[in-house]
Amino acid sequence: MVRLVIKRADVAQFLIEVPGSTSIDELITLVCEIYNGYLKIGRICAEIDELSKHGVTLPPNMQGLTEDQIVDLKLKDEWGDKCIPSGGYIECKDEIGRRNGRGFYRLKQNEFGVDLLLFVQRATGFSSLEIMPTEADISHGYEDASQEVILIEDATLWFSGKEMLRGKLISDYVGRNEKTKIVAKLSKRGAGAPAREPVMDEKQQRALMAHYYRKQEEWKKLEANDEDSYLDSAWAEPGQLKRQFHGLTNIKWGPR
Template sequence: MVKIHVKRGDENRFLFETNCGVSLNELTTQLARLHNGMLKVSRLCQEIELLADHGVLIPPQMQGLTDEQVSELHLIDEWVEKCVPSGGSVECADPVGRRNGKAPNEKMKEVLRRTVSEAKAAISKDLVEANVCMTEATIKDTLDKLSGAVTIVYPMGLPPHDPIRMEFEGTEDLTGTQASKEVLDEATAQLWWAGKELTREKSLGDFIGKNEKTKIIAKLQKKGQGAPGREPVFSEEEKKQMMFHAYHRQEELKKLETTNEDQYLNSEWSDPHALKKQFTGLGNISWRPK
């Protein structure tokens, strides 16, 4: 099987296993879908951590307002009584005023936090170094676990405006957010390798050959972004090793230069008694035992 180390810019994303005969249209779509799925898991983990700390999201028209402002405007959050976490809630005000401050109790918090920790591990970039490949089944299983944990803590469900619910239902609107810049259009995403775009009309083998034991580093790009930067010839670890050896070699040369400067003192021509020894026949006498 061909292994593809997928990167986005200079950032590691995941490993993926495929074969040389796969259509690049199918492959690029799969890789973009996995990339987007990992982003969805990451967004959910972030929001579920806030859910554990500060409760459900309040209606958009009430966000950021003080209690006095809410009272003056006669605004009511009808979901406060509907969305009570299992085992009751504890007061924990949201400093940014997005969530209602009715956090789950410690036991329920642990359910959410443990699941989030497992989800982060499932999409970790460290999996690349561990040689673990990403699959759509992994993404689906991770999303199912996150959904199950939220259901355990909030069996009555979350408000329709809560981003966690919208993410699970696929109705999230990322327009104008930083997250929208990271999501790829599966139909138009581009895959690049060795400075070349792997055009969707061909197969992977048309570019990398027919060796099924090949491993390549490929980069996902949005359409119109142009060619990504090429991979450096040496990795950071290799650069550090080369610098270490260069420094070590430099120190050795310095020592040799110092040694050579004094070496003449042991030379025959520098001996002030050399002429006398020559005439007396003592020039080649060695006092070392044989």
């Protein structure tokens, strides 16, 4: 089984194992299904907390409107009266006007929201900070979510700077060794070859810069102490070893 680390941009998304005889078409289909499902789970996680706090979303023609505007336009949320939490709800207004403001009771929020979040976090590897957007990012996030989805017919895989062409097999690129592990990048058709990854990541780069900064400071201190005062020391005299060998080190010339 050939192991493939699938990346999107510079971020590793998941690892899959397929036989070397698998066609590129089958591989792209499998990768797209997993990747798009991964995005869907992430969006569901991001909405669970908002659902428990502010209830279900309003119809598109009512989102972002004030209460006075809704009354003037005679708009009504028909599904809001049908989609009521079974244990009742509490009024919690959505500041961005996306939801109807009927949040779950705290007990229901803990049972449905927190427990389900923890379950999905363990399954997908998301942390709570990664999946919980701020209120300002929620509406913008949904606009970008559709752009992240990659259709099967528009998907391409790149390996070693070359596109893995449809109609070929994985073995055409990695050989017949079934113990091979490669890194393949998922991209959209027409986007060109993915950018080359840096040799080291940001953390390693900061550590390397800190190391060279310390070395530079050490060299500055050595240059500041670069004096010839040590030449006055006894051990620096060229004839000291010879006199010590002949026993002439303690001879003094002069009156006592």
